Amino acid sequence: MLSQSANRERNVLVEFNELLCRRGHEAEATRQLLLKALNCPECDELQVSYGPEEMWIRHATAYKGVRGVVDWASRSWSAPLSTETTVQSLLSTLSSSRRSQLRRTLREFEKDGPLSLSSAATKDEALEYFHRLGDLHTQRWLKEGVRGSFSNPMWKSFHVALIKKGFDAGAIQLLRITSGNAEIGYIYNFIWRGAVLMLQTGFLRNSQNVRRSGYVSHLLAMQFNGRLGMREYDFLPGDYEYKRVLGKQGRTYVSIRFQRKNLKFTVENAAVWCVRRIRSAASRLRLAKPLSKHTLLGLLAFTPPVYQEVLALLA
Numbered sequence: 001m002l003s004q005s006a007n008r009e010r011n012v013l014v015e016f017n018e019l020l021c022r023r024g025h026e027a028e029a030t031r032q033l034l035l036k037a038l039n040c041p042e043c044d045e046l047q048v049s050y051g052p053e054e055m056w057i058r059h060a061t062a063y064k065g066v067r068g069v070v071d072w073a074s075r076s077w078s079a080p081l082s083t084e085t086t087v088q089s090l091l092s093t094l095s096s097s098r099r100s101q102l103r104r105t106l107r108e109f110e111k112d113g114p115l116s117l118s119s120a121a122t123k124d125e126a127l128e129y130f131h132r133l134g135d136l137h138t139q140r141w142l143k144e145g146v147r148g149s150f151s152n153p154m155w156k157s158f159h160v161a162l163i164k165k166g167f168d169a170g171a172i173q174l175l176r177i178t179s180g181n182a183e184i185g186y187i188y189n190f191i192w193r194g195a196v197l198m199l200q201t202g203f204l205r206n207s208q209n210v211r212r213s214g215y216v217s218h219l220l221a222m223q224f225n226g227r228l229g230m231r232e233y234d235f236l237p238g239d240y241e242y243k244r245v246l247g248k249q250g251r252t253y254v255s256i257r258f259q260r261k262n263l264k265f266t267v268e269n270a271a272v273w274c275v276r277r278i279r280s281a282a283s284r285l286r287l288a289k290p291l292s293k294h295t296l297l298g299l300l301a302f303t304p305p306v307y308q309e310v311l312a313l314l315a
Contacts (some may be wrong), residue, residue, distance in 0.1 A: 002033075002048045005296060012158050013149075015199070015236045016253070017051045026055065034059055034258055038066055045265070046258045050237060053252040060256065071255040074237040077247030079195075085226025088220045090246070098245060102219070105212045113180015117220040120174040123167045129174035130163060133186035136202030149200060159188075159200075161259070175224070177217040185217040189225075195232040196225045214242055222246070252307055 005011045011208050021029040036047045048056055053073065060068025079090070087153070091099045109115055120126035134150040141148035166172045173189040173196070187205035189196050198221075203213040222233045235243040237253045259265045 002046065002051075003140045004047075004049060009152070010154050012152075013050075013153050015050050016197075017048055018055055027058070030055065030059060031062070034063065034066070036083045038063070038258060038260060044260050044262070048258075049254070049255045051256060053254050056254060056256050059291075061211035063258075064136060065261050067259050067261050067265070069257045069259060069265075071257065073252050073254045075239060075252050076234065076237045076250040077243035078195075078232050078234040079222060079247045081222060081230050083227060085223055085231060087223050090219055090222060094245065102212070102215055105210055105216060108211050108217055109179040109184065109213075110181050111179075115177070115179050115184075115216065115220060117224050118176045118178075119224070120167075120176070123164060126163050126167050126172060126174040127160065129176055129186050130159065130188060132183075133174070133188055133200065133202035136185065136204060137200065140203065143205070156256075169280055173225075175217075175221050177213075177220055184213045187217055187221050189221075191230070194230055195234050196221075196230050197234045199236070215246070218242065218246055275306070 003014045003017055004236055019026065019029050019033065034046065037043050057068070057070070060070070091102055094102070106115065120129050134156070138148045138150050160259070163172050163174070171191055173187075175183040175187040175189070177186070183204060185201060187198060189198050191197075198218075201214065201217070203217060206213060218233075222239040223232060234249070235247050
């Protein structure tokens with residue numbers, strides 16, 4: 001796996017998976033990586049998650065004896081910035097109904113006091129913002145019955161180390177958004193070559209649907225970074241409503257596996273294709289699972305390891 005671990009407990013999600021190399025040499029460096037990896041006797045498959053489509057797809061059919069299998073594709077969303085970017089200029093690009101909705105949201109928050117944004121000025125303040133972001137992020141996902149990113153201690157310790165190392169170099173941005181004395185949310189960004197890469201957020205959850213803390217926070221963050229001279233606010237992959245509303249469709253990222261052409265992968269890929277068709281049909285028919293869990297557990301006991309993951313998908 002490129003830049004990731006097969007051990008989920010030690011894995012850290014990579015959202016832009018590409019080789020770091022001298023400009024103009026990206027394609028050749030990638031080609032050499034694939035040739036070296038897949039000519040190694042111990043390597044049957046190389047997996048790349050969240051790789052830019054235009055970089056990796058071109059290699060999918062370029063090598064004899066190697067096939068490229070795309071598991072999924074995800075779009076990214078971004079918005080151009082300039083020193084003229086303001087909340088109002090951003091709202092002006094939206095539909096009339098969405099403008100009305102968000103202007104009402106802004107007025108609701110301003111009842112508590114003026115909206116403001118502060119950027120962490122020191123490494124210690126950045127870490128303080130990061131931990132508070134984690135609290136809000138975890139509260140949000142627990143209410144939905146899902147473990148958030150901060151439940152993974154490896155992910156958390158990695159980013160603490162990254163903030164300590166990268167903040168003074170200007171590569172890290174932690175933002176706090178408030179209305180009056182009340183906090184609304186926090187945003188954790190990377191800064192890279194004039195682009196703001198939005199990595200993680202933590203927003204105050206409000207029972208009033210009119211108070212959309214995420215939208216307000218991103219609008220203020222985009223205005224702030226435009227005034228800093230940033231050229232782009234990149235929401236990174238993920239097809240969420242707020243990204244589609246505030247951004248424009250950008251690059252497509254893929255999860256792709258480069259495999260040796262052999263029988264076990266041919267059978268595995270055929271089985272995975274069948275499983276996905278069954279699950280898709282089951283979903284349309286509103287069936288929870290096409291096979292019972294007890295049946296699947298019985299099958300797993302007598303199934304070679306290469307196919308166990310396929311059966312596990314059905315569970």
